[in-house]
Amino acid sequence: MHRINEIQVEQGSVAIHWFGQSSYALKDAGGTVMMVDPYFPHARPPEKFIHPQPPVDEAEVKTDWVLLTHNHSDHTCLESLRRIAGAWPAARFAGPVESVQAMIEAGIAKERTLTVQAGEAHQLGTMTAYAVYAKPPEGDPEHGIAPPDVTHLGYVIDAGGVRVYISGDPINTFAEREDLIRPVAELKPHIGMLTTHPTEGEFPFFDGSVAMARRIGLCTAVPAHYQCFVKRNYDPAAWDAAFGSGGPERLIIPYNGMVIYTPPAA
Numbered sequence: 001m002h003r004i005n006e007i008q009v010e011q012g013s014v015a016i017h018w019f020g021q022s023s024y025a026l027k028d029a030g031g032t033v034m035m036v037d038p039y040f041p042h043a044r045p046p047e048k049f050i051h052p053q054p055p056v057d058e059a060e061v062k063t064d065w066v067l068l069t070h071n072h073s074d075h076t077c078l079e080s081l082r083r084i085a086g087a088w089p090a091a092r093f094a095g096p097v098e099s100v101q102a103m104i105e106a107g108i109a110k111e112r113t114l115t116v117q118a119g120e121a122h123q124l125g126t127m128t129a130y131a132v133y134a135k136p137p138e139g140d141p142e143h144g145i146a147p148p149d150v151t152h153l154g155y156v157i158d159a160g161g162v163r164v165y166i167s168g169d170p171i172n173t174f175a176e177r178e179d180l181i182r183p184v185a186e187l188k189p190h191i192g193m194l195t196t197h198p199t200e201g202e203f204p205f206f207d208g209s210v211a212m213a214r215r216i217g218l219c220t221a222v223p224a225h226y227q228c229f230v231k232r233n234y235d236p237a238a239w240d241a242a243f244g245s246g247g248p249e250r251l252i253i254p255y256n257g258m259v260i261y262t263p264p265a266a
Contacts, residue, residue, distance in 0.1 A: 002060040004258060005032060014159040017258040019055040021074055021228035022195060024166070025063075027171040028159035030126025034065045036155075036166055037075040039228070050230055055256040059087040059205050065124040067157070067211065068095030069134065071102055071150045074228070078106040085112065094124060096151035118153060118181030122243035128158040132183045134168035143173050162263055163218065165189035167224065172201050175211035185216045190263040191251070192218045195215075195225040213248055219263055220249045227255045 004017045015027040024036040040054040063084055068076050076099040084091055085108045085155045091104055094114040104110050106152075116122060118133045134250050135152035139145045154168040155180050165184060187192075196209035203225065204212055213221040236252045243250060253259055 001062065002056065003194070004023055005062045007258075007260075009160075009260065011160055012162065013260050013262040014162040014164060015258060016164070016191075016253065017259050018222075018224075018253040018256070020051070020255055021226070022069070022168070022224045023055075025061055026127070026157060026164060028126055028162070030160060031057055032064050032125030032127050032159075033062060034124060034127055034159075035061065035063050035084065036067050036079075037069055037079045038066060038081075039074050040075040040080045041077060046230075049231060050227060050233060051255075058083040063088050063091045065127070066091060066093045066095075067124065067129055067155060067166075068093070068099040069154060069166065070096060070148075070152045071098035072169070076102055078102060081108060081253055082106060084188075091209075092124075094129070096153050098150040102146065109241075111224070113165070115155065115183060118151075126160065130156045130187050132156065132157070133160045133180055133188075134174075135171040136177070136180065140171060140173050140177070140251065145171060145173065154184070154247060156184060156189045162191075162261065163189040164261075165192035165218070167192060167194050167212075168179075168226070169195050170204060170212070172204055172208065176206050179183070179242055181215045189216065189218060191220040191222060191261055192216060193224040193227060195226065196234075196239060197232065198238065200232070206239050209239065210242050213243075218248045220251050220261070222251050222253060 011029040017025040037164040100113045134154040139147040155166045157164045223239045233250045
């Protein structure tokens, strides 16, 4: 059994295990274990993947809920999702319409799925997931960004009073968009897992990630979407340095490592 299943989480804290890329397992004091965007393919050619072995065997993590941000293969990995469904018959799966449809077509029973839309809140075990947009459906015409090919969601997950923001794959101009910032900020997340890259224009660059963290009002920011692909990796220390001497606090979780996060006292 994976250590996130064995650990006892105290009220007011949350266990966060990062498997690389944007794949997480969360556990709250109520005992719910939620996997977010599990991506553990077995075929790992060295020219594509940094790590020759997947970070976990899906059968080792007793999973109550799986939460997906969007239907791209590194976020809705049907290979991993089928293995979770087979290993854990009680596990349920939530995500945007395209992800749910893909899972059903891949053989996961419809009654085990939940379709989520931006603006909705869903009780998932002892956690509550609030869905927000990561990319607006219309794109950003003012900046020449086309509409996304699928629905892109982020989530603020309330895990026993600790609020964890999962950014998904946010639009490059996220920090400039009050219509995207406000719904997240109003949910008052304590810690945020922020997808970023120093040169790719799909996501916020480091300065955009800094602005995003500050405008949302995070207590703690965590870099996401790296330590997986050879050609899409980045140095988290460089992301950290982009904050300069200002806040919020930064937390760099080691690859395939776990932390117990407790928000700072108000």
